Amino acid sequence: MSETAFLSNLADTAFFWAAFAFMVAATAAGLGAIRVALKGEAITSLMGVSVFTTVTGVSLYLISLPELFNVGFARDTAIALLVVGSIGTIIFARLFRTGDSS
Amino acid sequence: MIFEILTAVYAALVLAYAFWNIKRGSFVVGLGKFVVCAVVAFLALVGVLYFRGNDLWPTALALMKIGAAGVLFAGIPPMIAATIGLFRFGDEYGSNIFYVRNHITGIVDTVSSLVMMVAGLLILRIDLAAVGFFFFMFIPFTGGALANSYYYVNQRRSER
Structure with a gap:
Protein backbone atom coordinates (compact mmCIF):
# COMPACT_ATOMS: atom_id res chain seq x y z
CA MET A 1 0.00 0.00 0.00
CA SER A 2 1.39 3.41 -0.97
CA GLU A 3 1.65 6.22 1.53
CA THR A 4 -1.19 8.17 -0.13
CA ALA A 5 -3.49 5.15 -0.07
CA PHE A 6 -2.64 4.55 3.58
CA LEU A 7 -3.36 8.20 4.41
CA SER A 8 -6.64 8.14 2.46
CA ASN A 9 -7.86 5.05 4.30
CA LEU A 10 -6.82 6.56 7.62
CA ALA A 11 -8.61 9.82 6.75
CA ASP A 12 -11.83 8.00 5.80
CA THR A 13 -11.82 5.96 9.00
CA ALA A 14 -10.95 8.92 11.23
CA PHE A 15 -13.56 11.18 9.62
CA PHE A 16 -16.30 8.55 9.91
CA TRP A 17 -15.68 7.86 13.58
CA ALA A 18 -15.17 11.55 14.40
CA ALA A 19 -18.49 12.51 12.81
CA PHE A 20 -20.20 9.56 14.48
CA ALA A 21 -18.84 10.50 17.93
CA PHE A 22 -19.76 14.15 17.38
CA MET A 23 -23.31 13.16 16.47
CA VAL A 24 -23.57 11.07 19.65
CA ALA A 25 -22.36 14.06 21.72
CA ALA A 26 -24.84 16.33 19.90
CA THR A 27 -27.61 13.84 20.68
CA ALA A 28 -26.73 14.02 24.37
CA ALA A 29 -26.90 17.82 24.19
CA GLY A 30 -30.26 17.42 22.43
CA LEU A 31 -31.56 15.36 25.35
CA GLY A 32 -30.50 18.15 27.72
CA ALA A 33 -32.28 20.63 25.47
CA ILE A 34 -35.47 18.55 25.58
CA ARG A 35 -35.29 18.52 29.36
CA VAL A 36 -34.91 22.31 29.43
CA ALA A 37 -37.78 22.68 26.96
CA LEU A 38 -40.13 20.46 28.94
CA LYS A 39 -39.37 21.72 32.46
CA GLY A 40 -38.96 25.44 31.91
CA GLU A 41 -41.41 28.26 31.36
CA ALA A 42 -42.24 29.79 27.96
CA ILE A 43 -38.95 31.47 27.05
CA THR A 44 -36.82 28.71 28.55
CA SER A 45 -38.80 26.22 26.46
CA LEU A 46 -38.17 28.37 23.40
CA MET A 47 -34.46 28.29 24.16
CA GLY A 48 -34.52 24.50 24.59
CA VAL A 49 -36.34 23.98 21.31
CA SER A 50 -33.86 26.33 19.60
CA VAL A 51 -30.92 24.23 20.78
CA PHE A 52 -32.71 21.06 19.79
CA THR A 53 -33.21 22.34 16.24
CA THR A 54 -29.51 23.25 16.15
CA VAL A 55 -28.20 19.83 17.15
CA THR A 56 -30.75 18.10 14.93
CA GLY A 57 -29.79 20.28 11.97
CA VAL A 58 -26.06 19.69 12.41
CA SER A 59 -26.54 15.94 12.81
CA LEU A 60 -28.79 15.79 9.75
CA TYR A 61 -26.26 17.78 7.72
CA LEU A 62 -23.49 15.40 8.76
CA ILE A 63 -25.44 12.29 7.76
CA SER A 64 -26.21 13.89 4.39
CA LEU A 65 -22.49 14.07 3.52
CA PRO A 66 -21.33 11.58 0.86
CA GLU A 67 -18.28 10.85 3.04
CA LEU A 68 -20.58 9.45 5.74
CA PHE A 69 -24.06 8.03 5.15
CA ASN A 70 -24.99 9.93 1.96
CA VAL A 71 -28.64 10.55 2.93
CA GLY A 72 -29.25 13.27 0.37
CA PHE A 73 -32.66 14.54 1.43
CA ALA A 74 -31.45 15.22 4.99
CA ARG A 75 -29.48 18.20 3.68
CA ASP A 76 -32.58 20.27 2.83
CA THR A 77 -34.17 19.45 6.17
CA ALA A 78 -30.98 20.47 7.94
CA ILE A 79 -30.77 23.82 6.15
CA ALA A 80 -34.44 24.52 6.89
CA LEU A 81 -34.00 23.60 10.56
CA LEU A 82 -30.88 25.71 11.04
CA VAL A 83 -32.03 28.87 9.25
CA VAL A 84 -35.78 28.85 9.99
CA GLY A 85 -35.14 27.68 13.57
CA SER A 86 -32.93 30.69 14.30
CA ILE A 87 -35.28 33.17 12.66
CA GLY A 88 -38.30 31.64 14.39
CA THR A 89 -36.57 31.85 17.76
CA ILE A 90 -35.84 35.54 17.25
CA ILE A 91 -39.43 36.28 16.14
CA PHE A 92 -41.05 34.37 18.99
CA ALA A 93 -38.70 35.94 21.54
CA ARG A 94 -39.76 39.32 20.24
CA LEU A 95 -43.44 38.34 20.52
CA PHE A 96 -42.96 37.09 24.08
CA ARG A 97 -41.25 40.32 25.01
CA THR A 98 -44.00 42.63 23.83
CA GLY A 99 -46.96 40.38 24.68
CA ASP A 100 -48.46 39.32 27.99
CA SER A 101 -46.80 35.93 28.00
CA SER A 102 -46.19 35.10 31.63
CA MET B 1 -7.75 -2.82 12.09
CA GLY B 75 -16.11 19.57 19.24
CA ILE B 76 -17.05 16.67 21.50
CA PRO B 77 -15.76 17.97 24.91
CA PRO B 78 -17.68 21.29 24.77
CA MET B 79 -20.82 19.36 23.81
CA ILE B 80 -20.36 17.03 26.79
CA ALA B 81 -19.74 20.00 29.09
CA ALA B 82 -22.87 21.72 27.76
CA THR B 83 -24.90 18.55 28.29
CA ILE B 84 -23.75 18.31 31.91
CA GLY B 85 -24.57 21.99 32.38
CA LEU B 86 -28.06 21.66 30.91
CA PHE B 87 -28.84 18.79 33.28
CA ARG B 88 -27.03 20.31 36.26
CA PHE B 89 -28.47 23.81 36.53
CA GLY B 90 -32.16 23.47 37.39
CA ASP B 91 -34.78 25.95 38.58
CA GLU B 92 -33.60 25.65 42.21
CA TYR B 93 -30.90 28.25 41.48
CA GLY B 94 -33.44 31.07 41.11
CA SER B 95 -34.76 33.06 38.18
CA ASN B 96 -31.36 34.28 36.96
CA ILE B 97 -30.32 30.72 36.08
CA PHE B 98 -31.92 31.48 32.71
CA TYR B 99 -28.84 33.50 31.72
CA VAL B 100 -26.56 30.58 32.62
CA ARG B 101 -28.64 28.29 30.42
CA ASN B 102 -28.53 30.91 27.70
CA HIS B 103 -24.74 30.84 27.86
CA ILE B 104 -24.73 27.03 27.71
CA THR B 105 -27.00 26.96 24.67
CA GLY B 106 -24.79 29.59 23.08
CA ILE B 107 -21.84 27.23 23.49
CA VAL B 108 -23.76 24.42 21.76
CA ASP B 109 -24.70 26.76 18.89
CA THR B 110 -21.17 28.14 18.53
CA VAL B 111 -19.48 24.74 18.60
CA SER B 112 -21.95 23.37 16.05
CA SER B 113 -21.48 26.25 13.64
CA LEU B 114 -17.68 26.35 14.00
CA VAL B 115 -17.44 22.61 13.41
CA MET B 116 -19.60 22.96 10.30
CA MET B 117 -17.52 25.84 8.98
CA VAL B 118 -14.04 24.45 9.61
CA ALA B 119 -14.82 20.83 8.73
CA GLY B 120 -16.69 21.99 5.61
CA LEU B 121 -13.70 24.02 4.46
CA LEU B 122 -11.26 21.18 5.17
CA ILE B 123 -13.23 18.55 3.23
CA LEU B 124 -13.95 21.12 0.49
CA ARG B 125 -17.72 21.11 1.06
CA ILE B 126 -18.44 24.79 0.62
CA ASP B 127 -22.20 24.34 1.16
CA LEU B 128 -21.55 22.93 4.63
CA ALA B 129 -19.27 25.85 5.45
CA ALA B 130 -21.76 28.39 4.05
CA VAL B 131 -24.68 27.06 6.10
CA GLY B 132 -22.44 27.01 9.18
CA PHE B 133 -21.42 30.60 8.48
CA PHE B 134 -25.01 31.85 8.07
CA PHE B 135 -26.00 30.01 11.22
CA PHE B 136 -22.98 31.50 13.02
CA MET B 137 -24.18 35.00 12.11
CA PHE B 138 -27.61 34.32 13.68
CA ILE B 139 -26.26 33.10 17.04
CA PRO B 140 -25.73 36.46 18.83
CA PHE B 141 -29.13 37.72 17.68
CA THR B 142 -30.85 34.55 18.91
CA GLY B 143 -29.17 34.60 22.32
CA GLY B 144 -29.66 38.35 22.67
CA ALA B 145 -33.34 38.18 21.71
CA LEU B 146 -33.97 35.39 24.24
CA ALA B 147 -32.16 37.20 27.07
CA ASN B 148 -33.88 40.49 26.26
CA SER B 149 -37.28 38.82 26.16
CA TYR B 150 -36.71 37.03 29.47
CA TYR B 151 -35.55 40.26 31.12
CA TYR B 152 -38.71 42.18 30.23
CA VAL B 153 -41.08 39.29 30.99
CA ASN B 154 -39.38 38.79 34.37
CA GLN B 155 -39.62 42.51 35.09
CA ARG B 156 -43.34 42.57 34.26
CA ARG B 157 -43.90 39.58 36.49
CA SER B 158 -42.12 41.19 39.44
CA GLU B 159 -44.15 44.41 39.04
CA ARG B 160 -47.44 42.53 39.43
Missing part, protein backbone atom coordinates in the same frame (compact mmCIF):
# COMPACT_ATOMS: atom_id res chain seq x y z
CA ILE B 2 -4.64 -0.63 12.08
CA PHE B 3 -6.73 2.34 10.90
CA GLU B 4 -9.18 1.99 13.78
CA ILE B 5 -6.29 1.81 16.27
CA LEU B 6 -4.65 4.90 14.78
CA THR B 7 -8.03 6.68 14.82
CA ALA B 8 -8.47 5.85 18.50
CA VAL B 9 -4.99 7.19 19.31
CA TYR B 10 -5.65 10.36 17.30
CA ALA B 11 -9.03 10.83 19.02
CA ALA B 12 -7.47 10.35 22.44
CA LEU B 13 -4.80 12.97 21.71
CA VAL B 14 -7.29 15.54 20.37
CA LEU B 15 -9.79 14.93 23.18
CA ALA B 16 -7.04 15.22 25.82
CA TYR B 17 -5.88 18.51 24.32
CA ALA B 18 -9.47 19.86 24.13
CA PHE B 19 -10.22 18.84 27.73
CA TRP B 20 -6.93 20.43 28.82
CA ASN B 21 -8.06 23.71 27.21
CA ILE B 22 -11.45 23.51 28.92
CA LYS B 23 -9.91 22.71 32.31
CA ARG B 24 -7.49 25.58 31.98
CA GLY B 25 -10.27 28.01 31.00
CA SER B 26 -8.29 29.47 28.09
CA PHE B 27 -6.24 28.32 25.13
CA VAL B 28 -3.09 26.39 26.07
CA VAL B 29 -1.52 27.58 22.82
CA GLY B 30 -2.99 30.82 21.47
CA LEU B 31 -5.46 30.27 18.64
CA GLY B 32 -3.54 32.33 16.08
CA LYS B 33 -0.27 30.58 16.91
CA PHE B 34 -1.99 27.19 16.80
CA VAL B 35 -3.48 27.82 13.35
CA VAL B 36 -0.12 29.03 11.99
CA CYS B 37 1.64 25.95 13.43
CA ALA B 38 -1.04 23.63 11.97
CA VAL B 39 -0.73 25.20 8.51
CA VAL B 40 3.08 25.00 8.62
CA ALA B 41 2.95 21.36 9.75
CA PHE B 42 0.45 20.58 6.97
CA LEU B 43 2.64 22.18 4.30
CA ALA B 44 5.76 20.43 5.62
CA LEU B 45 4.01 17.03 5.66
CA VAL B 46 2.62 17.51 2.16
CA GLY B 47 6.05 18.61 0.93
CA VAL B 48 7.83 15.64 2.47
CA LEU B 49 5.28 13.17 1.08
CA TYR B 50 5.40 14.82 -2.34
CA PHE B 51 9.18 14.55 -2.54
CA ARG B 52 8.93 10.91 -1.50
CA GLY B 53 7.04 10.27 -4.74
CA ASN B 54 3.37 10.63 -3.72
CA ASP B 55 0.77 12.58 -5.69
CA LEU B 56 0.32 16.10 -4.39
CA TRP B 57 -3.47 16.56 -4.50
CA PRO B 58 -4.68 13.22 -2.99
CA THR B 59 -2.10 13.52 -0.23
CA ALA B 60 -3.20 17.06 0.62
CA LEU B 61 -6.88 16.02 0.56
CA ALA B 62 -6.22 13.09 2.88
CA LEU B 63 -4.34 15.28 5.36
CA MET B 64 -7.10 17.91 5.26
CA LYS B 65 -9.69 15.23 5.95
CA ILE B 66 -7.66 14.04 8.94
CA GLY B 67 -7.68 17.67 10.13
CA ALA B 68 -11.48 17.79 9.69
CA ALA B 69 -11.74 14.65 11.82
CA GLY B 70 -9.64 16.41 14.47
CA VAL B 71 -12.01 19.39 14.43
CA LEU B 72 -14.99 17.05 14.88
CA PHE B 73 -13.24 15.27 17.76
CA ALA B 74 -12.41 18.65 19.34
Whole structure:
Protein backbone atom coordinates (compact mmCIF):
# COMPACT_ATOMS: atom_id res chain seq x y z
CA MET A 1 0.00 0.00 0.00
CA SER A 2 1.39 3.41 -0.97
CA GLU A 3 1.65 6.22 1.53
CA THR A 4 -1.19 8.17 -0.13
CA ALA A 5 -3.49 5.15 -0.07
CA PHE A 6 -2.64 4.55 3.58
CA LEU A 7 -3.36 8.20 4.41
CA SER A 8 -6.64 8.14 2.46
CA ASN A 9 -7.86 5.05 4.30
CA LEU A 10 -6.82 6.56 7.62
CA ALA A 11 -8.61 9.82 6.75
CA ASP A 12 -11.83 8.00 5.80
CA THR A 13 -11.82 5.96 9.00
CA ALA A 14 -10.95 8.92 11.23
CA PHE A 15 -13.56 11.18 9.62
CA PHE A 16 -16.30 8.55 9.91
CA TRP A 17 -15.68 7.86 13.58
CA ALA A 18 -15.17 11.55 14.40
CA ALA A 19 -18.49 12.51 12.81
CA PHE A 20 -20.20 9.56 14.48
CA ALA A 21 -18.84 10.50 17.93
CA PHE A 22 -19.76 14.15 17.38
CA MET A 23 -23.31 13.16 16.47
CA VAL A 24 -23.57 11.07 19.65
CA ALA A 25 -22.36 14.06 21.72
CA ALA A 26 -24.84 16.33 19.90
CA THR A 27 -27.61 13.84 20.68
CA ALA A 28 -26.73 14.02 24.37
CA ALA A 29 -26.90 17.82 24.19
CA GLY A 30 -30.26 17.42 22.43
CA LEU A 31 -31.56 15.36 25.35
CA GLY A 32 -30.50 18.15 27.72
CA ALA A 33 -32.28 20.63 25.47
CA ILE A 34 -35.47 18.55 25.58
CA ARG A 35 -35.29 18.52 29.36
CA VAL A 36 -34.91 22.31 29.43
CA ALA A 37 -37.78 22.68 26.96
CA LEU A 38 -40.13 20.46 28.94
CA LYS A 39 -39.37 21.72 32.46
CA GLY A 40 -38.96 25.44 31.91
CA GLU A 41 -41.41 28.26 31.36
CA ALA A 42 -42.24 29.79 27.96
CA ILE A 43 -38.95 31.47 27.05
CA THR A 44 -36.82 28.71 28.55
CA SER A 45 -38.80 26.22 26.46
CA LEU A 46 -38.17 28.37 23.40
CA MET A 47 -34.46 28.29 24.16
CA GLY A 48 -34.52 24.50 24.59
CA VAL A 49 -36.34 23.98 21.31
CA SER A 50 -33.86 26.33 19.60
CA VAL A 51 -30.92 24.23 20.78
CA PHE A 52 -32.71 21.06 19.79
CA THR A 53 -33.21 22.34 16.24
CA THR A 54 -29.51 23.25 16.15
CA VAL A 55 -28.20 19.83 17.15
CA THR A 56 -30.75 18.10 14.93
CA GLY A 57 -29.79 20.28 11.97
CA VAL A 58 -26.06 19.69 12.41
CA SER A 59 -26.54 15.94 12.81
CA LEU A 60 -28.79 15.79 9.75
CA TYR A 61 -26.26 17.78 7.72
CA LEU A 62 -23.49 15.40 8.76
CA ILE A 63 -25.44 12.29 7.76
CA SER A 64 -26.21 13.89 4.39
CA LEU A 65 -22.49 14.07 3.52
CA PRO A 66 -21.33 11.58 0.86
CA GLU A 67 -18.28 10.85 3.04
CA LEU A 68 -20.58 9.45 5.74
CA PHE A 69 -24.06 8.03 5.15
CA ASN A 70 -24.99 9.93 1.96
CA VAL A 71 -28.64 10.55 2.93
CA GLY A 72 -29.25 13.27 0.37
CA PHE A 73 -32.66 14.54 1.43
CA ALA A 74 -31.45 15.22 4.99
CA ARG A 75 -29.48 18.20 3.68
CA ASP A 76 -32.58 20.27 2.83
CA THR A 77 -34.17 19.45 6.17
CA ALA A 78 -30.98 20.47 7.94
CA ILE A 79 -30.77 23.82 6.15
CA ALA A 80 -34.44 24.52 6.89
CA LEU A 81 -34.00 23.60 10.56
CA LEU A 82 -30.88 25.71 11.04
CA VAL A 83 -32.03 28.87 9.25
CA VAL A 84 -35.78 28.85 9.99
CA GLY A 85 -35.14 27.68 13.57
CA SER A 86 -32.93 30.69 14.30
CA ILE A 87 -35.28 33.17 12.66
CA GLY A 88 -38.30 31.64 14.39
CA THR A 89 -36.57 31.85 17.76
CA ILE A 90 -35.84 35.54 17.25
CA ILE A 91 -39.43 36.28 16.14
CA PHE A 92 -41.05 34.37 18.99
CA ALA A 93 -38.70 35.94 21.54
CA ARG A 94 -39.76 39.32 20.24
CA LEU A 95 -43.44 38.34 20.52
CA PHE A 96 -42.96 37.09 24.08
CA ARG A 97 -41.25 40.32 25.01
CA THR A 98 -44.00 42.63 23.83
CA GLY A 99 -46.96 40.38 24.68
CA ASP A 100 -48.46 39.32 27.99
CA SER A 101 -46.80 35.93 28.00
CA SER A 102 -46.19 35.10 31.63
CA MET B 1 -7.75 -2.82 12.09
CA ILE B 2 -4.64 -0.63 12.08
CA PHE B 3 -6.73 2.34 10.90
CA GLU B 4 -9.18 1.99 13.78
CA ILE B 5 -6.29 1.81 16.27
CA LEU B 6 -4.65 4.90 14.78
CA THR B 7 -8.03 6.68 14.82
CA ALA B 8 -8.47 5.85 18.50
CA VAL B 9 -4.99 7.19 19.31
CA TYR B 10 -5.65 10.36 17.30
CA ALA B 11 -9.03 10.83 19.02
CA ALA B 12 -7.47 10.35 22.44
CA LEU B 13 -4.80 12.97 21.71
CA VAL B 14 -7.29 15.54 20.37
CA LEU B 15 -9.79 14.93 23.18
CA ALA B 16 -7.04 15.22 25.82
CA TYR B 17 -5.88 18.51 24.32
CA ALA B 18 -9.47 19.86 24.13
CA PHE B 19 -10.22 18.84 27.73
CA TRP B 20 -6.93 20.43 28.82
CA ASN B 21 -8.06 23.71 27.21
CA ILE B 22 -11.45 23.51 28.92
CA LYS B 23 -9.91 22.71 32.31
CA ARG B 24 -7.49 25.58 31.98
CA GLY B 25 -10.27 28.01 31.00
CA SER B 26 -8.29 29.47 28.09
CA PHE B 27 -6.24 28.32 25.13
CA VAL B 28 -3.09 26.39 26.07
CA VAL B 29 -1.52 27.58 22.82
CA GLY B 30 -2.99 30.82 21.47
CA LEU B 31 -5.46 30.27 18.64
CA GLY B 32 -3.54 32.33 16.08
CA LYS B 33 -0.27 30.58 16.91
CA PHE B 34 -1.99 27.19 16.80
CA VAL B 35 -3.48 27.82 13.35
CA VAL B 36 -0.12 29.03 11.99
CA CYS B 37 1.64 25.95 13.43
CA ALA B 38 -1.04 23.63 11.97
CA VAL B 39 -0.73 25.20 8.51
CA VAL B 40 3.08 25.00 8.62
CA ALA B 41 2.95 21.36 9.75
CA PHE B 42 0.45 20.58 6.97
CA LEU B 43 2.64 22.18 4.30
CA ALA B 44 5.76 20.43 5.62
CA LEU B 45 4.01 17.03 5.66
CA VAL B 46 2.62 17.51 2.16
CA GLY B 47 6.05 18.61 0.93
CA VAL B 48 7.83 15.64 2.47
CA LEU B 49 5.28 13.17 1.08
CA TYR B 50 5.40 14.82 -2.34
CA PHE B 51 9.18 14.55 -2.54
CA ARG B 52 8.93 10.91 -1.50
CA GLY B 53 7.04 10.27 -4.74
CA ASN B 54 3.37 10.63 -3.72
CA ASP B 55 0.77 12.58 -5.69
CA LEU B 56 0.32 16.10 -4.39
CA TRP B 57 -3.47 16.56 -4.50
CA PRO B 58 -4.68 13.22 -2.99
CA THR B 59 -2.10 13.52 -0.23
CA ALA B 60 -3.20 17.06 0.62
CA LEU B 61 -6.88 16.02 0.56
CA ALA B 62 -6.22 13.09 2.88
CA LEU B 63 -4.34 15.28 5.36
CA MET B 64 -7.10 17.91 5.26
CA LYS B 65 -9.69 15.23 5.95
CA ILE B 66 -7.66 14.04 8.94
CA GLY B 67 -7.68 17.67 10.13
CA ALA B 68 -11.48 17.79 9.69
CA ALA B 69 -11.74 14.65 11.82
CA GLY B 70 -9.64 16.41 14.47
CA VAL B 71 -12.01 19.39 14.43
CA LEU B 72 -14.99 17.05 14.88
CA PHE B 73 -13.24 15.27 17.76
CA ALA B 74 -12.41 18.65 19.34
CA GLY B 75 -16.11 19.57 19.24
CA ILE B 76 -17.05 16.67 21.50
CA PRO B 77 -15.76 17.97 24.91
CA PRO B 78 -17.68 21.29 24.77
CA MET B 79 -20.82 19.36 23.81
CA ILE B 80 -20.36 17.03 26.79
CA ALA B 81 -19.74 20.00 29.09
CA ALA B 82 -22.87 21.72 27.76
CA THR B 83 -24.90 18.55 28.29
CA ILE B 84 -23.75 18.31 31.91
CA GLY B 85 -24.57 21.99 32.38
CA LEU B 86 -28.06 21.66 30.91
CA PHE B 87 -28.84 18.79 33.28
CA ARG B 88 -27.03 20.31 36.26
CA PHE B 89 -28.47 23.81 36.53
CA GLY B 90 -32.16 23.47 37.39
CA ASP B 91 -34.78 25.95 38.58
CA GLU B 92 -33.60 25.65 42.21
CA TYR B 93 -30.90 28.25 41.48
CA GLY B 94 -33.44 31.07 41.11
CA SER B 95 -34.76 33.06 38.18
CA ASN B 96 -31.36 34.28 36.96
CA ILE B 97 -30.32 30.72 36.08
CA PHE B 98 -31.92 31.48 32.71
CA TYR B 99 -28.84 33.50 31.72
CA VAL B 100 -26.56 30.58 32.62
CA ARG B 101 -28.64 28.29 30.42
CA ASN B 102 -28.53 30.91 27.70
CA HIS B 103 -24.74 30.84 27.86
CA ILE B 104 -24.73 27.03 27.71
CA THR B 105 -27.00 26.96 24.67
CA GLY B 106 -24.79 29.59 23.08
CA ILE B 107 -21.84 27.23 23.49
CA VAL B 108 -23.76 24.42 21.76
CA ASP B 109 -24.70 26.76 18.89
CA THR B 110 -21.17 28.14 18.53
CA VAL B 111 -19.48 24.74 18.60
CA SER B 112 -21.95 23.37 16.05
CA SER B 113 -21.48 26.25 13.64
CA LEU B 114 -17.68 26.35 14.00
CA VAL B 115 -17.44 22.61 13.41
CA MET B 116 -19.60 22.96 10.30
CA MET B 117 -17.52 25.84 8.98
CA VAL B 118 -14.04 24.45 9.61
CA ALA B 119 -14.82 20.83 8.73
CA GLY B 120 -16.69 21.99 5.61
CA LEU B 121 -13.70 24.02 4.46
CA LEU B 122 -11.26 21.18 5.17
CA ILE B 123 -13.23 18.55 3.23
CA LEU B 124 -13.95 21.12 0.49
CA ARG B 125 -17.72 21.11 1.06
CA ILE B 126 -18.44 24.79 0.62
CA ASP B 127 -22.20 24.34 1.16
CA LEU B 128 -21.55 22.93 4.63
CA ALA B 129 -19.27 25.85 5.45
CA ALA B 130 -21.76 28.39 4.05
CA VAL B 131 -24.68 27.06 6.10
CA GLY B 132 -22.44 27.01 9.18
CA PHE B 133 -21.42 30.60 8.48
CA PHE B 134 -25.01 31.85 8.07
CA PHE B 135 -26.00 30.01 11.22
CA PHE B 136 -22.98 31.50 13.02
CA MET B 137 -24.18 35.00 12.11
CA PHE B 138 -27.61 34.32 13.68
CA ILE B 139 -26.26 33.10 17.04
CA PRO B 140 -25.73 36.46 18.83
CA PHE B 141 -29.13 37.72 17.68
CA THR B 142 -30.85 34.55 18.91
CA GLY B 143 -29.17 34.60 22.32
CA GLY B 144 -29.66 38.35 22.67
CA ALA B 145 -33.34 38.18 21.71
CA LEU B 146 -33.97 35.39 24.24
CA ALA B 147 -32.16 37.20 27.07
CA ASN B 148 -33.88 40.49 26.26
CA SER B 149 -37.28 38.82 26.16
CA TYR B 150 -36.71 37.03 29.47
CA TYR B 151 -35.55 40.26 31.12
CA TYR B 152 -38.71 42.18 30.23
CA VAL B 153 -41.08 39.29 30.99
CA ASN B 154 -39.38 38.79 34.37
CA GLN B 155 -39.62 42.51 35.09
CA ARG B 156 -43.34 42.57 34.26
CA ARG B 157 -43.90 39.58 36.49
CA SER B 158 -42.12 41.19 39.44
CA GLU B 159 -44.15 44.41 39.04
CA ARG B 160 -47.44 42.53 39.43
